[in-house]
Structure formats: structure tokens, C-alpha cells
Amino acid sequence: MASVVVRDVSLNFGAVEVLKSLNIEVEQGEFLVLLGPSGCGKSTLLNCIAGLLDVTDGQIFINGKNVTWEQPKDRGIGMVFQSYALYPQMSVEGNLSFGLKNQRLPADEIAERVKRASEILQIEPLLKRRPSALSGGQRQRVAIGRALVRDVDVFLFDEPLSNLDAKLRNELRVEIKRLHQKLANTMVYVTHDQIEAMTLADRIAVMRNGIIQQLDAPQAIYSRPVNRFVAGFIGSPGMNFLEGTIEGGATPRFNAGDTTIDTKGYEFADKPETGTKAVFGVRPEHVMLGEAARAMPYTSEVDIEIVEPMGSDTLAWTRLGGQNFTFRTDSEYAPKEGEKVLIGFDPARASLFDAHTDIRL
Amino acid sequence: MADTVETAVAAAGARPVERGRWERWLIAGIAGGVLLRLAMLLGLSVWFEELGTAGDWIVEGLPWLVLAFAGLSLIAVIANSASGFSLSGNRLRGHVVGWTIAALLLLVFDLLGPQFKPAVSVLGKPARIFIEFCGEHGLFLAAVCLLVAGALAASGSEKQLLSRPGIFERVWALNLTAKIAAVPMMLVALGVFTGGTVWTVVYSFTDSRLLPREKWVGLAQYDRLWGEDRWLISIENLLIYGVCSLVFSIVIGFLLAAMLDQKVRFENTFRTIFLYPFALSFIVTGLVWQWVLNPDFGIQGVVRSLGWETFTFDPLYNQDIVIYGILIAGLWQGTGLIMCLMLAGLRGIDEEIWKAARIDGIPMWKTYLFIVVPMMRPVFITTLVLIASGIVRVYDLVVAQTSGGPGIASEVPAKYVYDKMFLGQNLAQGFAASTMMLLSVLIVLIPWAYLEFGGKKRG
Ligand SMILES: Nc1ncnc2c1ncn2[C@@H]1O[C@H](COP(=O)(O)OP(=O)(O)OP(=O)(O)O)[C@@H](O)[C@H]1O
Ligand SMILES: [Mg+2]
Numbered sequence: 001m002a003s004v005v006v007r008d009v010s011l012n013f014g015a016v017e018v019l020k021s022l023n024i025e026v027e028q029g030e031f032l033v034l035l036g037p038s039g040c041g042k043s044t045l046l047n048c049i050a051g052l053l054d055v056t057d058g059q060i061f062i063n064g065k066n067v068t069w070e071q072p073k074d075r076g077i078g079m080v081f082q083s084y085a086l087y088p089q090m091s092v093e094g095n096l097s098f099g100l101k102n103q104r105l106p107a108d109e110i111a112e113r114v115k116r117a118s119e120i121l122q123i124e125p126l127l128k129r130r131p132s133a134l135s136g137g138q139r140q141r142v143a144i145g146r147a148l149v150r151d152v153d154v155f156l157f158d159e160p161l162s163n164l165d166a167k168l169r170n171e172l173r174v175e176i177k178r179l180h181q182k183l184a185n186t187m188v189y190v191t192h193d194q195i196e197a198m199t200l201a202d203r204i205a206v207m208r209n210g211i212i213q214q215l216d217a218p219q220a221i222y223s224r225p226v227n228r229f230v231a232g233f234i235g236s237p238g239m240n241f242l243e244g245t246i247e248g249g250a251t252p253r254f255n256a257g258d259t260t261i262d263t264k265g266y267e268f269a270d271k272p273e274t275g276t277k278a279v280f281g282v283r284p285e286h287v288m289l290g291e292a293a294r295a296m297p298y299t300s301e302v303d304i305e306i307v308e309p310m311g312s313d314t315l316a317w318t319r320l321g322g323q324n325f326t327f328r329t330d331s332e333y334a335p336k337e338g339e340k341v342l343i344g345f346d347p348a349r350a351s352l353f354d355a356h357t358d359i360r361l
Numbered sequence: 362m363a364d365t366v367e368t369a370v371a372a373a374g375a376r377p378v379e380r381g382r383w384e385r386w387l388i389a390g391i392a393g394g395v396l397l398r399l400a401m402l403l404g405l406s407v408w409f410e411e412l413g414t415a416g417d418w419i420v421e422g423l424p425w426l427v428l429a430f431a432g433l434s435l436i437a438v439i440a441n442s443a444s445g446f447s448l449s450g451n452r453l454r455g456h457v458v459g460w461t462i463a464a465l466l467l468l469v470f471d472l473l474g475p476q477f478k479p480a481v482s483v484l485g486k487p488a489r490i491f492i493e494f495c496g497e498h499g500l501f502l503a504a505v506c507l508l509v510a511g512a513l514a515a516s517g518s519e520k521q522l523l524s525r526p527g528i529f530e531r532v533w534a535l536n537l538t539a540k541i542a543a544v545p546m547m548l549v550a551l552g553v554f555t556g557g558t559v560w561t562v563v564y565s566f567t568d569s570r571l572l573p574r575e576k577w578v579g580l581a582q583y584d585r586l587w588g589e590d591r592w593l594i595s596i597e598n599l600l601i602y603g604v605c606s607l608v609f610s611i612v613i614g615f616l617l618a619a620m621l622d623q624k625v626r627f628e629n630t631f632r633t634i635f636l637y638p639f640a641l642s643f644i645v646t647g648l649v650w651q652w653v654l655n656p657d658f659g660i661q662g663v664v665r666s667l668g669w670e671t672f673t674f675d676p677l678y679n680q681d682i683v684i685y686g687i688l689i690a691g692l693w694q695g696t697g698l699i700m701c702l703m704l705a706g707l708r709g710i711d712e713e714i715w716k717a718a719r720i721d722g723i724p725m726w727k728t729y730l731f732i733v734v735p736m737m738r739p740v741f742i743t744t745l746v747l748i749a750s751g752i753v754r755v756y757d758l759v760v761a762q763t764s765g766g767p768g769i770a771s772e773v774p775a776k777y778v779y780d781k782m783f784l785g786q787n788l789a790q791g792f793a794a795s796t797m798m799l800l801s802v803l804i805v806l807i808p809w810a811y812l813e814f815g816g817k818k819r820g
Contacts, residue, residue: 085716102724181449
């Protein structure tokens with residue numbers, strides 16, 4: 001059964017349309033990540049689910065119940081915020097128990113829940129401290145604990161790791177994943193960090209301008225992006241885009257400047273017509289170099305212009321069909337600037353988009 | 362080479378404890394001597410007048426004695442120094458020379474002052490005052506300068522580039538320009554704030570009437586003060602006005618701010634309306650409310666003309682409630698500012714806190730009371746200080762509305778002080794009253810400051 005259903009939800013701030021007739025179904029126990037650039041309406045959608053914003057149109061169901069007009073506290077959700085939003089004048093214990101006391105739960109039940117949450121999150125030694133005496137990571141743990149003690153089925157996270165430094169972010173990311181495995185709750189997680197999205201999600205919803213572009217498993221989004229925006233947004237360094245035209249036939253070919261790529265093995269949704277303007281996308285990590293390139297269906301000789309060593313691997317800039325093209329190689333075998341090398345890739349793993357509609361061909 | 366460096370490190374790093382202590386005594390001695398002399402000049406000498414010649418000796422000699430003690434301390438400092446005393450290789454040579462020259466000049470002016478007189482008269486009054494000043498205090502100041510020079514020379518003899526400079530060096534040689542630049546400000550602060558206060562307190566023990574004079578009467582002025590009905594009523598009024606205005610300003614200000622914070626329309630208009638009275642002076646406010654509360658033309662008159670012939674609302678003409686009439690005017694003027702401060706405080710609270718509280722299902726009033734208000738503690742302290750200072754000095758409002766009437770029913774301490782000092786030609790009585798006001802402020806302030814600042818260091 002679907003745990004959270006968002007049906008035709010729209011939301012306007014005055015004249016600005018932030019969410020446009022949006023539909024999502026989150027399965028029971030699923031980890032859904034909302035991913036998108038800043039200002040695309042991720043937080044707004046999450047706040048609508050939480051009941052912190054009233055939708056302009058549409059319905060929201062949680063656990064089969066229409067909660068569109070319910071108060072946040074009655075929706076059976078817990079939420080974690082980017083700025084932690086802890087109550088600064090209360091101890092950690094007070095933060096965890098304040099909401100429960102307001103629900104008039106019996107004291108031993110409260111104590112029990114606080115104890116359990118603090119064990120799971122390993123914050124027992126901190127219970128007597130004020131939030132100001134905690135590190136960022138510890139604060140976010142407490143904030144998660146505050147959602148945990150509510151004993152709810154759905155957790156909402158709004159960029160919970162964005163205020164932490166890179167190392168802590170990795171640690172806490174793993175911890176959230178562990179938490180999800182252990183509790184098997186439904187989680188909806190907002191982020192603009194694609195690593196977080198890829199590692200945590202069962203499914204990712206990529207959003208732009210209040211519209212969901214693609215909702216699919218991380219691997220599918222990575223390898224078969226439905227449009228050019230998703231293709232460019234996912235993956236780092238970003239996908240190479242070569243502009244050119246399609247030459248139809250049994251296996252259509254793609255012409256860009258002085259080079260022609262045979263699209264053998266590529267699964268077209270619709271066979272395109274000759275002369276269609278198109279964009280050919282190749283991920284830098286799918287490009288092979290030297291000996292390995294020879295085995296690829298497409299090969300080309302290119303001049304290396306710039307080399308960017310990044311530690312584990314190296315990013316090389318070159319030109320293909322007269323357009324910028326980057327590829328990634330092992331740092332051990334990285335080419336030199338000015339060198340002439342052979343590169344190759346498999347068009348079956350590439351993505352082709354219509355140049356006008358940006359939709360995958 | 363390595364050897365010498367090591368010795369230098371040892372000498373510098375291990376600043377003898379003894380030495381540090383004597384340096385502190387040295388500073389205390391110099392400062393004490395100067396301050397004592399200053400105090401004698403400013404009136405402390407009066408206490409010794411009765412002793413006759415012996416008293417004169419004390420007045421003149423005590424500061425010198427303290428300076429002599431400073432001199433002994435200087436010798437102790439030098440004796441305890443690891444690297445002895447050297448002038449040629451002194452790091453602070455410039456400072457030492459400067460202070461020595463100052464000492465010599467002072468000495469010259471002191472001794473030869475009379476000879477300069479004809480020449481000086483050409484230069485005008487400032488020069489004459491300077492010469493006279495040197496004639497009186499030149500010797501003392503020269504001694505002080507010499508002590509400073511000696512102490513700096515002792516500090517400068519140490520090759521202490523590797524350790525923290527001694528206390529004397531820090532006080533007298535480091536950042537000297539900045540310190541000199543700060544001197545006028547410090548003098549003003551000391552003279553105006555401390556000096557003025559001390560002067561007031563001291564003269565409250567005299568029987569000064571039209572002009573200050575040093576005829577000591579002990580606590581007589583205070584006796585009279587606390588025996589006077591007018592003062593007692595003033596105090597009572599201040600208490601009522603203070604407590605009510607504190608409570609109502611904060612409560613009303615906060616409620617208004619909380620209301621405006623609900624994203625109401627025309628927020629700016631409301632804010633302007635509420636803040637507007639604050640732009641008026643107390644006198645104008647007082648006059649406005651005098652009319653509003655006037656039985657014939659104000660609220661009472663209007664309501665009566667509407668048909669309620671027996672309606673009475675004349676706080677300014679009723680001894681028992683006149684202070685509340687003043688309170689209304691004070692609140693009308695003051696709450697707008699409090700509201701603005703509170704609103705700024707509310708706006709400073711992270712919106713996500715509100716969201717978290719809503720998800721936790723905490724009712725709005727509880728969120729305000731248990732989460733938001735505690736977070737606004739600094740704002741509350743600011744408003745508290747503002748309101749409290751407004752309470753203690755409330756004066757013009759009373760003058761404009763009632764002039765203390767009917768009878769003496771709406772007198773307040775600030776008005777009492779003013780009347781005694783400038784109308785009643787009873788300076789000392791006014792001083793005693795203002796001393797009492799100061800005392801009451803301190804009684805409130807000191808425990809608070811102790812809790813606020815003393816507690817933190819321990820915690
Ligand atoms: N209270 C508001 N009034 C008007 N417009 C708003 C309001 N809140 C958000 N918006 C607009 O709605 C859009 C979506 O905002 P939202 O906060 O959902 O973005 P986001 O995807 O969470 O971005 P970020 O990654 O920066 O948090 C933005 O363009 C923003 O300008
Ligand atoms: Mg956001």
C-alpha cells in the first residue's frame with residue numbers, strides 16, 4: 001500500500017506557481033529522495049506533505065487517510081530540518097520529550113521512547129546538555145531523535161546534512177541509511193546533493209520548476225535520463241553534450257561537425273527521422289582511453305587540451321566534432337596536455353535527446 | 362651560539378615570580394600616589410583640616426609616602442631582575458629618555474617658575490596657569506615621571522623577546538599611541554560619570570543650600586528626607602508607576618509584536634502608528650493626555666455629552682488614582698518602541714523552529730511562552746534596561762500633566778530632586794535624594810550584574 005500519496009497538488013504563492021499539479025506515490029517503507037536545483041520547490045513540496053503549507057489544489061494521503069486539511073501533528077509524520085531547529089533553551093532530553101509531554105503521554109512511556117531513541121542515535125551521554133553545547137553532527141542527531149520519539153510511520157527530511165562539513169555529512173549519511181534499514185519507515189528526503197540522493201534513495205524524484213522530471217531508481221536515472229536536464233543534473237563531472245543531426249536508417253547515425261557516431265545498440269524510443277536536430281550525451285566516465293578504447297564501437301583520435309588531476313582520477317579536456325568534450329581516466333595512465341590519444345565509447349550507454357524538446361529519443 | 366640562545370630563553374622564560382609581584386606593587390604605588398594627591402586636591406584634605414599642622418603634613422606627605430613605597434618597589438624589581446640593569450642596550454631606551462626629559466622639564470619649571478613669570482605673561486593665560494601648576498605640583502610629577510622612567514628601564518633591560526612582556530611594559534610602553542589617544546575619553550568618562558557621582562554623594566553630607574559648601578552635617582539630610590511626606594509619596598508613586606509600567610510595557614509590547622508577526626496586512630502602517638508616540642517628547646505626550654483626561658473636554662466630557670450624565674473618569678483630579686493617569690500616558694508613549702524591539706526579536710527567530718513546534722503539536726501560546734520568549738532573552742534584557750531607566754527618570758510627564766498635583770499626590774523622586782536643587786535652593790537635600798535614587802538603582806543592578814556576568818565565568 002502506498003504510504004504517502006500526493007495527488008494533483010498545486011501550490012501558488014500569490015501569483016507565483018511553485019508546484020504544478022504534482023503527483024507522487026511513495027510506497028510503504030520506501031526511501032524517496034526529492035532532488036533538484038535550489039528554488040525548484042522541493043522544500044515546498046515537503047512542507048505540503050507535512051501540513052506546514054496549505055495546498056492550493058489537490059489532495060495528500062498518508063497511510064490511506066486524506067490528510068489534506070489535517071494539522072501537522074495529526075498526520076503521523078516526523079520532520080528534520082536543515083538548521084536543526086532545536087529548542088535552544090531546553091536540554092536534549094527536553095527537546096526530545098517536549099512534544100510528547102504536550103500529547104499528554106504517561107511519563108514512563110515518554111521516558112521509554114526517549115531512552116530508545118537516544119540508544120539508537122547514540123546520544124545518551126548528551127541528554128543533559130543544551131543544544132548550544134553540541135557539535136553540528138550531534139545537534140542533527142538530536143533533531144532526528146525528536147522525529148524518532150514521535151513513533152510515526154513517515155519521516156520527512158529537509159536537507160538535514162547541508163549544514164555539516166563533508167566528513168560529518170558522510171558519516172551521518174550512512175547513519176541515516178542504517179536507521180532506515182532498522183526502522184523500515186517511509187522516508188522522504190530533500191536534498192540538492194546528488195551523492196546523497198544516489199546513495200540513500202530507493203527512488204529519486206528529480207524536480208525542476210515545481211515539476212517532477214523523472215521518478216525512478218537511482219541507477220535508471222543515471223543511465224537512462226528522460227531529458228537533457230536530468231542528464232546534466234545527475235553525474236559529476238557532468239555529461240558531455242554534442243550537438244548535431246540524426247541521419248536515419250536501420251541504425252541511425254549522429255553527425256556532429258567532422259565526426260559521425262554510429263548508434264548501434266542504442267535503444268530508441270522512436271526511430272528518429274533524418275535531419276532531426278539532436279544532442280548526443282556521453283558520461284565522462286564511460287569514455288575509454290588507449291588500448292581499452294580500441295574495443296569500443298566508436299573511436300576517435302583527439303588532442304588533449306587541459307588535464308585536471310583530482311586525486312583518484314583525472315579529468316581530461318579535449319574536443320570532439322569541434323565541441324568541448326571531457327573524459328575521466330585513471331590518474332596513473334593520465335595523458336599529458338598536448339598529447340594525441342585514442343578515445344572510444346559505446347553508444348549503447350549514451351543518451352540522445354531531441355535538440356528542441358530536450359526529450360530522450 | 363646555541364648556548365647563548367638557550368640562556369636567553371631561560372632568562373626570558375623564567376621571569377622570577379618575585380619580580381612580577383614587585384612590578385605590580387610598583388604600578389599600584391605610582392597610581393596610588395597620584396590618585397591620593399588628586400583626591401587631596403579635590404577635597405579629601407577637608408577631613409584632615411581639624412588636625413592643624415599635623416593635618417597639613419598628612420595632606421602633603423601621604424602621597425609622597427606612597428610614591429616612596431613605589432620607589433622601593435622599583436629597587437626590588439631591579440634587584441630581582443635576571444639580566445640586571447642596563448641603559449645602553451635598553452630595548453625601551455626611547456621611552457626611558459622621554460620620561461626622563463619630562464621629569465627634568467617639570468623640575469625646571471618647578472624651580473625656575475617665578476623667573477619665567479614676566480616672559481610668560483606675554484604668552485597669555487594658559488601659559489600662566491601651566492607655570493603655576495608646575496610650581497605647585499612639578500616636583501611631585503617629576504618624581505612620578507622618574508619612577509616610570511626607572512621602571513621602563515628595568516623592563517627594557519630584559520631580553521624578553523621570547524616571553525610575554527612584564528606588566529609594566531604592557532601598561533606603559535606597548536601601544537602607547539593608542540593609549541594616549543584614549544586618555545581624553547577616559548578623563549571625560551571618569552570626570553563626568555564617576556567624578557560627578559562622587560561629588561554629589563559627598564555634598565549630600567553637607568548643609569549646602571543655594572551653593573555647595575563644605576559644612577558637614579552627617580546624615581542629617583537623609584533624616585530629613587525620609588521624614589518628609591513628599592519624598593515618601595514620591596517613592597510610593599515611583600514604585601507603583603515602575604511596577605505597572607514594567608509589566609504592562611512588556612506584556613502589551615510583546616502582544617502587539619506577536620500580533621504583527623502573524624503576517625498581518627498593513628504591518629508597516631500599524632508599526633508606524635504604534636511607534637509614532639515615541640517621536641513625541643514627554644512634554645507633548647503629557648499635554649495631550651492632560652486634555653484627553655480632562656473631565657470637561659476629554660473622555661468624561663464626551664461620554665457625558667452622549668447621555669451618561671453620571672459617568673466619571675477623571676484620574677488626574679483624583680488623588681488616589683492620579684499616578685495611573687500618568688501611567689496611561691507613559692504607556693501610550695513607550696510601548697511602541699518596546700513593540701518594535703520585540704518584533705525585531707521575533708523576526709530573528711528561525712522559521713524552522715516554528716515549523717518544528719507545529720509538527721510536535723505544541724500550541725501557539727506554548728511555543729511563544731516556552732520556546733520563543735526564552736530565545737528572546739537578549740531582547741528582553743534590552744527592553745528591561747530601557748524601561749527601567751525611563752521609570753527612574755520620569756519627570757517631564759508629571760510636570761506636563763499634573764505638576765505633582767493634586768496636592769502632592771503625583772510627585773516623583775526626579776521631580777523632588779529638581780525642585781529641591783533648583784527651586785527650593787536646598788542643594789544638599791536634592792543631592793541626598795539623588796543619592797538615594799542612585800542607591801536604589803545599584804541595589805537592583807548589582808545583583809543582576811552578578812548573576813548575569815559573574816555566573817558565566819563559573820559555569
Ligand atoms: N513564502 C514564500 N513566498 C513566495 N515565494 C516563496 C515562498 N517560499 C518559497 N517561495 C518560492 O518558491 C520556490 C521554491 O522554494 P523552495 O523553498 O521549495 O525551494 P527549494 O527547492 O527547497 O530550494 P533550496 O534547495 O534552496 O532549499 C522558490 O522560487 C521560492 O522563491
Ligand atoms: Mg529548501
